[in-house]
Amino acid sequence: MFSLPSLARTVLSTARQQLQPLAVFSRARNNLAPRQVKHIKKHKGRVPIPIGGSTKGTTLAYGDWGIRIKGNGARLSAKQLETAEEVIKKKLKIIKGVKIYLRVFPDISVCIKGNETRMGKGKGTFEFWATRVPTGRVILEVGGTPIREELAREALRLAATKLPTKMEFISRSTPPRLGNLVLHPPKAPKPTLDQPPPPIVDLAEAQPNV
Numbered sequence: 001m002f003s004l005p006s007l008a009r010t011v012l013s014t015a016r017q018q019l020q021p022l023a024v025f026s027r028a029r030n031n032l033a034p035r036q037v038k039h040i041k042k043h044k045g046r047v048p049i050p051i052g053g054s055t056k057g058t059t060l061a062y063g064d065w066g067i068r069i070k071g072n073g074a075r076l077s078a079k080q081l082e083t084a085e086e087v088i089k090k091k092l093k094i095i096k097g098v099k100i101y102l103r104v105f106p107d108i109s110v111c112i113k114g115n116e117t118r119m120g121k122g123k124g125t126f127e128f129w130a131t132r133v134p135t136g137r138v139i140l141e142v143g144g145t146p147i148r149e150e151l152a153r154e155a156l157r158l159a160a161t162k163l164p165t166k167m168e169f170i171s172r173s174t175p176p177r178l179g180n181l182v183l184h185p186p187k188a189p190k191p192t193l194d195q196p197p198p199p200i201v202d203l204a205e206a207q208p209n210v
Helices: 004-019 078-091 149-160
Strands: 065-069 074-077 099-102 108-112 125-133 138-143 167-171
Touching (some): 078 099, 078 125, 078 149, 138 149
């Protein structure tokens, strides 16, 4: 038989577990933020450095023109990405069918504590969403319809001024980037006059007699 105090404690603990709120973050329809997260607070982390041999994400995949990071990697906030996207929309609104592709997404929560705050007492409160982007990563692309290079270059230049690092304009023919190194395709060697011509082989003489 269960005693009344133990039974009451079991019922209260079960009810408390059921009523415990989940760590869910809801966002507005027009905000860049994840739909749902398990833990709202995360470690600060560092911007990754591309030291391997992968060039994934350094070339265009959807559009015809784009911008990618040429300087040091940076942490981009959701507000900065939204501002850059709005600048492009305002510049290219005269073209019907144009599409803007955002290749990065802010899914890292940034928590900030107030100035002159004593140490301890847990982590700071949630402030904004951000993403850590390394050097060479494509940030924005435009396409969907033919766009003149001059107009696309001007729109992406205005968007690059809203981001906290140095960007470069790229196209479909731009080679991939591995950190600070641009991987140009190898060129075929040019024939020189000093090299003798290749020998001429008679196919009839080369075949053995059966």
